[in-house]
Amino acid sequence: MPKINASTVAEHRAQQREALIGAAIDILVNEGAAAVTPAAVGARAGLARSSVYQYFDSSAALLATITEEAFRRSNEALTRAMATAKGPLERVEAFFAESLRLGAEGAHRPAVALMNAGLPPACQQRLMELHLDQ
Template sequence: MPKINASTVAEHRAQQREALIGAAIDILVNEGATAVTPTAVGARAGLARSSVYQYFNSSAALLATVTEEAFRRSNQALTNAMAAANGPLERVEAFFRESLRLGAEGAHRPAAALMSAGLHPACQERLMELHLEQVEPFRAAVREIGVPDPALTADLIAGMLHTALAAADRGTPLDTVTERTLALVRRCLTTGGQHEPRGDGR
């Protein structure tokens, strides 16, 4: 049995599993989905391949878990940000602001790598389900605002988010990208381009 680095065996196993997932995500982002194998992941995490198989019995199992983790970590941050907002417009802004912050940290890269990885159809389907679950609170806020054709409007505004993430990836300062993007979003979602009154007086 490997040396225990936690107060209980359960905590130790949780730490090892987390290390393996982190290693798999790192390999996925930097080397692609085909490089995510038990041997490579174990080596990156500092564990023997036999130890990896205690948690994941195949490359497919690793990728399936990474697919879930690529969204779980971001979803919690997005949920917390939107819960602190007042009103649908502020929830949309919170979704964009937090998405851009997460993007600057590279949180979108695992999902982007998975999208272009040519995964098994079942994994691709789950990836799309997770994406739709992630953006539904944003789409619900757009519907609540009452804009015409809210589904199309949400799709078009989501395109701005993708463009903003790309701009941040290219090195445009995050604050600049965020404030300019939010200004455009407000114009799209308020009547006649006028800003909706805000609780903070801005």
């Protein structure tokens, strides 16, 4: 039976999922979209390939999750940054300051890697729609 390193099974699963997403992002950014496979992601995260399938059913599901999580996290950070701004000018300043911070931290690296991955136009369009929907 696998060792659980959390106080609950749900917390353990959340930690494992985050580790897999982190591993997938690292592979995507450094090796490209084609290298994001369940076997490679599992190896990078220290899990068996079969364990990866408990969280993601394919390489495409991993890439979709990377994209969704990157946009969700960035949008949450922007919302938090603008929440305390007083007036339109402060909101614009907060938006740009947070955008620059996110860029400096590399939050946009997965999106850049995917846009440069030579994905079919329909996939690139869907990435842009995901971004706009967030």
